[in-house]
Amino acid sequence: MFVHTVCFLTEVFGPGDIVELRVMLKDGSIVAGRFTDLRKMAVVAQEIDTEWPEAAAVYFTINPIDPVAASRIGDFKANSVRSRVRTTRDRDVAQRTLYLLDFDPIRPAGVCATQGEKKAAYACLLRVRDYLRREGWPEPIVVDSGNGYHCYFQGDRCSPASPEWPRVLKYLDATFGSATVKVDTAVGNPARVSRLPGTMNRKGASTPDRPHRRSMVVEYPAQWAPLDHGKIYRLASRAGLIPTGGGSTGGHADMPELAENVEELLHEFFDEYQDNLDIAGEFEREGVKYFALRECPFAGRAHSGNLGKTCITLSERSVGFSCFSDDCADHTFQDLRHVLADVSGHASAIEFYVRPGDDEMIEEILALAEKVWGVTPDEMCPVDDPSRVLSAADVKRMIRGEA
Numbered sequence: 001m002f003v004h005t006v007c008f009l010t011e012v013f014g015p016g017d018i019v020e021l022r023v024m025l026k027d028g029s030i031v032a033g034r035f036t037d038l039r040k041m042a043v044v045a046q047e048i049d050t051e052w053p054e055a056a057a058v059y060f061t062i063n064p065i066d067p068v069a070a071s072r073i074g075d076f077k078a079n080s081v082r083s084r085v086r087t088t089r090d091r092d093v094a095q096r097t098l099y100l101l102d103f104d105p106i107r108p109a110g111v112c113a114t115q116g117e118k119k120a121a122y123a124c125l126l127r128v129r130d131y132l133r134r135e136g137w138p139e140p141i142v143v144d145s146g147n148g149y150h151c152y153f154q155g156d157r158c159s160p161a162s163p164e165w166p167r168v169l170k171y172l173d174a175t176f177g178s179a180t181v182k183v184d185t186a187v188g189n190p191a192r193v194s195r196l197p198g199t200m201n202r203k204g205a206s207t208p209d210r211p212h213r214r215s216m217v218v219e220y221p222a223q224w225a226p227l228d229h230g231k232i233y234r235l236a237s238r239a240g241l242i243p244t245g246g247g248s249t250g251g252h253a254d255m256p257e258l259a260e261n262v263e264e265l266l267h268e269f270f271d272e273y274q275d276n277l278d279i280a281g282e283f284e285r286e287g288v289k290y291f292a293l294r295e296c297p298f299a300g301r302a303h304s305g306n307l308g309k310t311c312i313t314l315s316e317r318s319v320g321f322s323c324f325s326d327d328c329a330d331h332t333f334q335d336l337r338h339v340l341a342d343v344s345g346h347a348s349a350i351e352f353y354v355r356p357g358d359d360e361m362i363e364e365i366l367a368l369a370e371k372v373w374g375v376t377p378d379e380m381c382p383v384d385d386p387s388r389v390l391s392a393a394d395v396k397r398m399i400r401g402e403a
């Protein structure tokens, strides 16, 4: 099992790469450390996996950490793990070395998969791989994750903040996902961790039907070649904004399709500001979804009282902000975006894609901009160049009438 780990790590990472090893303990706490010596990392991972009864899962960051960020984080002690370490965030990642596709059988929460569920995940992987081969993609490394399957494509070490990759995941899930298997759409961000091959998957109790299994590499490609970003970009642009039908995301039958897309965008917004917004929970009341914030971004702390005092809301009509503190009564979602842009130092980069020549899509994008940004249609100017992929910046320019 050590051999699975060490071969995998040395195959996908190179000299000078800093990789985080992250161990989830059964009590929910984390021990982690950053490694430049991949052999040492494999040794430590195996030791933990076999000798720590409190270890639940062993993960690694699929992309290396920027050396400058690693030294800035400060608690960096090379090649060992400890508790209360600050784990890797998206902005700490230097470049893309891996793109992960995670084929996950849909099953009850907190248990391992049955053999049948795993088979369905593998069948889905084969369909996606055939499709991507036809698109000219290189061959992935295929890993049996214990409960499902992972495909790793080699990144071309481009900038990690590609907003196209999450689009690709959504497209693949919408097209190839089913009631039994999903292509996980939540694994697209740069600082993503994944189960380290060679370590055990110990979800829930091990039963004859749903046993704990070891994750291992089942296939290395004959030629391990990088996936150039152009292919990702093309697939993302072709995917358009709205996947039609299928997919495992489910959604709300009583909500129009557009509202589902707004929710998707809202989640991207949460991901973008994950360092500034701590979503403590969500609940639904009279058709409005509430995402409760642990702290009020305007106050810079939690208001006294119950959780749910400060919320981002999503209704069929709009995205909103509500805070029951008197000081915050007048603040809107637009104000919140400005505060987040100030404290994080970056404006929201939610991306909108449009199929070339698709006027309907332009209409929908403008409708989305209205919902998400709260601008009225007469504040928007007409779009005269639909033959390109639009970014959020484009939409903002359109809204301001500069396009």
Ligand SMILES: [Zn+2]
Binding pocket: 296, 297, 298, 299, 303, 310, 323, 324, 325, 327, 328
């Ligand atoms: Zn407040």
